[in-house]
Amino acid sequence: MTQHDNEPQRVSRRRLVSQVGAVGATGIAHGATGGAVAQATAQQAPKAPTPLTSVGSTRVPFHGTHQAGITTPVQAFGHLIAFDLVSGAGRKQAAALLRRWSTTARELMEGESPARNTGIALDAGPCSLTVTFGFGRSFFARTKLGKQLPTELAPLPDFSNDALEKGRSEGDLWVQIGADDGLVAFDALREVQRQAEGTARVRWQMNGFNRTPGATPRPMTTRNLMGQIDGTRNPKPSEADFAERVFVPGSGAKPGAASPEWMAGGSYAVVRRIRMLLDDWDERSLTEQEKVIGRRKSDGAPLSGGSEKTEPDLEKRGPDGSPAIAADAHVRVTAPETNGGAAMLRRPFSYHDGFRDDGAPDAGLLFIAWQADPQRGFVPVQRKLDRGDALSRFIRHEASGLFAVPGGPAKGEYVGQRLLEG
Numbered sequence: 001m002t003q004h005d006n007e008p009q010r011v012s013r014r015r016l017v018s019q020v021g022a023v024g025a026t027g028i029a030h031g032a033t034g035g036a037v038a039q040a041t042a043q044q045a046p047k048a049p050t051p052l053t054s055v056g057s058t059r060v061p062f063h064g065t066h067q068a069g070i071t072t073p074v075q076a077f078g079h080l081i082a083f084d085l086v087s088g089a090g091r092k093q094a095a096a097l098l099r100r101w102s103t104t105a106r107e108l109m110e111g112e113s114p115a116r117n118t119g120i121a122l123d124a125g126p127c128s129l130t131v132t133f134g135f136g137r138s139f140f141a142r143t144k145l146g147k148q149l150p151t152e153l154a155p156l157p158d159f160s161n162d163a164l165e166k167g168r169s170e171g172d173l174w175v176q177i178g179a180d181d182g183l184v185a186f187d188a189l190r191e192v193q194r195q196a197e198g199t200a201r202v203r204w205q206m207n208g209f210n211r212t213p214g215a216t217p218r219p220m221t222t223r224n225l226m227g228q229i230d231g232t233r234n235p236k237p238s239e240a241d242f243a244e245r246v247f248v249p250g251s252g253a254k255p256g257a258a259s260p261e262w263m264a265g266g267s268y269a270v271v272r273r274i275r276m277l278l279d280d281w282d283e284r285s286l287t288e289q290e291k292v293i294g295r296r297k298s299d300g301a302p303l304s305g306g307s308e309k310t311e312p313d314l315e316k317r318g319p320d321g322s323p324a325i326a327a328d329a330h331v332r333v334t335a336p337e338t339n340g341g342a343a344m345l346r347r348p349f350s351y352h353d354g355f356r357d358d359g360a361p362d363a364g365l366l367f368i369a370w371q372a373d374p375q376r377g378f379v380p381v382q383r384k385l386d387r388g389d390a391l392s393r394f395i396r397h398e399a400s401g402l403f404a405v406p407g408g409p410a411k412g413e414y415v416g417q418r419l420l421e422g
């Protein structure tokens with residue numbers, strides 16, 4: 001079968017819009033671009049479409065126990081940027097940079113214009129802007145802070161299918177920017193880059209996107225560039241073990257915890273640039289595509305039955321006795337149930353960097369996984385995926401980074417102050 005198998009979906013997309021288009025517009029408290037947390041919120045109370053006027057005015061607090069941009073609903077535009085400290089820059093210069101960055105991030109997230117701002121985002125509100133800062137393993141040697149290096153920042157193992165580009169991997173410092181407006185997001189990126197001048201130079205930079213708030217008739221889990229609903233079974237803040245899975249415990253909360261004190265309230269981000277072999281993928285029939293993931297493409301329901309939110313039944317068999325969700329289906333291989341409970345909060349952006357020389361789209365997923373400990377989250381799951389799930393044939397891991405993202409700053413503090421001045 002060919003691509004044409006997918007045609008009925010085009011029809012059903014229009015039908016879906018007309019069926020649910022009559023929902024009232026009462027507004028929601030936060031930009032609803034789908035994704036883990038938006039979806040969790042949507043589960044608690046069905047939401048009406050995002051009124052366009054709410055997109056600009058939605059503000060995410062800069063201060064708090066955790067940095068913004070981790071449990072924030074996924075935004076429409078994302079920039080990831082990594083820096084290396086220039087030679088001669090050490091702890092003192094890094095501290096000054098984090099102080100500058102924090103001041104600017106707070107101002108921009110509040111919708112203010114910092115001094116000497118270029119004016120790119122004039123007229124726009126905060127648009128759910130978040131700016132999130134992290135430290136790579138190499139930062140600790142460069143700043144002579146080796147004693148503060150978390151064991152969780154141990155290099156990720158080499159996976160056999162990795163094709164990683166060193167120049168687009170790792171880095172001393174990492175910044176994730178997300179916003180529901182492209183100019184607001186770029187303005188923040190430009191500020192971050194300009195303020196680093198003289199202290200840190202750009203090592204790599206990547207741009208991503210997601211659904212725009214209001215694009216769907218109701219808040220929905222976002223789709224990736226393979227067309228799948230992606231993010232359904234993310235850990236939810238309403239679940240009892242959510243914080244334990246995603247965040248480093250606060251002081252004294254967990255005796256014997258490995259992470260240093262300065263990481264209390266923080267999280268570890270695994271970043272992978274994963275190119276999708278979209279020409280190969282789009283040639284597959286709908287049936288084949290659904291078997292690869294173990295979920296229906298149209299609505300994300302597991303192939304064991306039910307709707308998107310129904311838990312996949314990994315034991316269920318079809319009439320011919322074969323498993324309803326194939327042995328190598330992505331959702332079976334990655335499920336916490338088959339990984340000793342290993343889980344992570346996936347909060348990706350899609351990317352598209354034009355077309356390659358062979359004509360194929362240079363496009364895929366900026367996969368970002370948040371967890372309290374990558375050795376208990378990403379690593380065991382990726383080890384299993386690396387042995388070959390059905391999806392592996394259609395993707396290539398091309399860049400990788402692991403970053404320690406400290407807790408959110410208290411009022412008057414800058415991000416990372418507890419590390420840099422501790």
Ligand SMILES: C=CC1=C(C)c2cc3[nH]c(cc4nc(cc5[nH]c(cc1n2)c(C)c5CCC(=O)O)C(CCC(=O)O)=C4C)c(C)c3C=C
Pocket residue numbers: 224226228229230231232233234272274275276293295312330331332334335336343344364365367378381382385395
């Ligand atoms: C090591 C972790 C993972 C990588 C790398 C990864 C890549 C990847 N995934 C998709 C698409 C989907 N993934 C889905 C579920 C899912 N994926 C992971 C982990 C990795 N994925 C987990 C832990 C889960 C949840 C499993 C579960 O609890 O059932 C899904 C299904 C919908 C959902 O739950 O989000 C899709 C679709 C792509 C395209 C991709 C690389 C490009």
Ligand SMILES: [Fe+2]
Pocket residue numbers: 330334
């Ligand atoms: Fe996945």
